[in-house]
Amino acid sequence: MSEETKRFVTRSGVRLAARHRPAASPGDAPTLVFLPGLRSDMTGDKATALAAFGDRHGLATLRLDYSGHGESEGRFEAGSIAVWRDDALAVIAALAPGRVLLVGSSMGGWIGLLAGVALGARLAGLVGIAAAPDFTRAMAAGLDAAQNAALDRGDTVLLPAEPDPLPLTRAALDAGEACCVMDRPIRLSCPVRLLHGQRDAVVPWRTALAIAERVESEDCRVVLVKDGDHRLSRPQDIALLTETVASLAVMP
Numbered sequence: 001m002s003e004e005t006k007r008f009v010t011r012s013g014v015r016l017a018a019r020h021r022p023a024a025s026p027g028d029a030p031t032l033v034f035l036p037g038l039r040s041d042m043t044g045d046k047a048t049a050l051a052a053f054g055d056r057h058g059l060a061t062l063r064l065d066y067s068g069h070g071e072s073e074g075r076f077e078a079g080s081i082a083v084w085r086d087d088a089l090a091v092i093a094a095l096a097p098g099r100v101l102l103v104g105s106s107m108g109g110w111i112g113l114l115a116g117v118a119l120g121a122r123l124a125g126l127v128g129i130a131a132a133p134d135f136t137r138a139m140a141a142g143l144d145a146a147q148n149a150a151l152d153r154g155d156t157v158l159l160p161a162e163p164d165p166l167p168l169t170r171a172a173l174d175a176g177e178a179c180c181v182m183d184r185p186i187r188l189s190c191p192v193r194l195l196h197g198q199r200d201a202v203v204p205w206r207t208a209l210a211i212a213e214r215v216e217s218e219d220c221r222v223v224l225v226k227d228g229d230h231r232l233s234r235p236q237d238i239a240l241l242t243e244t245v246a247s248l249a250v251m252p
Contacts, residue, residue, distance in 0.1 A: 197228025
């Protein structure tokens with residue numbers, strides 16, 4: 001079956017965009033759900049590769065844009081890790097009501113951890129690609145007095161970033177703090193796979209080891225790519241990703 005673009009309106013009235021392909025035939029395989037990173041979207045290399053993989057094997061796939069990202073409506077500045085987690089859960093509830101296998105890149109890995117706990121027994125597995133839980137703490141720690149004062153006044157601060165400055169609000173930092181997961185056990189019992197490049201200049205590769213220590217699942221594996229960067233989007237990285245997903249999905 002062909003992939004269709006879906007529009008879903010959240011409780012706050014924001015129209016989200018997602019692309020969904022049903023499974024080619026009934027079966028036990030979970031829906032493959034891709035969760036993009038910060039300021040990334042569902043048209044990136046890894047998202048499209050996962051959709052193509054699902055198409056080749058007749059698996060249901062779902063990829064989405066959070067509010068303020070890609071084809072979805074909403075202002076980026078109004079978003080936060082909590083808002084984007086809820087966006088993901090709302091789209092999953094609407095389009096993938098059965099078992100799901102979450103694949104999260106960078107911030108999407110953090111959202112995957114949060115959403116995975118909320119999904120409970122419906123979660124068939126979680127794959128993190130340079131997963132970046134709790135990254136808002138590092139952002140907060142890097143702010144100077146003037147930036148903190150501006151945030152306290154309700155202003156938006158622009159942080160240096162590529163390709164454009166990153167807008168930051170106090171509400172986003174507070175929501176991030178409330179969603180931090182690395183200071184307690186992470187209640188996931190499903191298989192967990194964590195892929196991380198050791199040349200990642202954005203998220204230290206040891207983060208993957210720290211996540212593995214905190215998830216409750218005994219079926220947790222970390223794969224380090226010695227020459228891999230943060231994106232892990234080279235052909236060999238994509239091959240590793242699809243091989244990892246194939247090992248977790250129940251292939252028809």
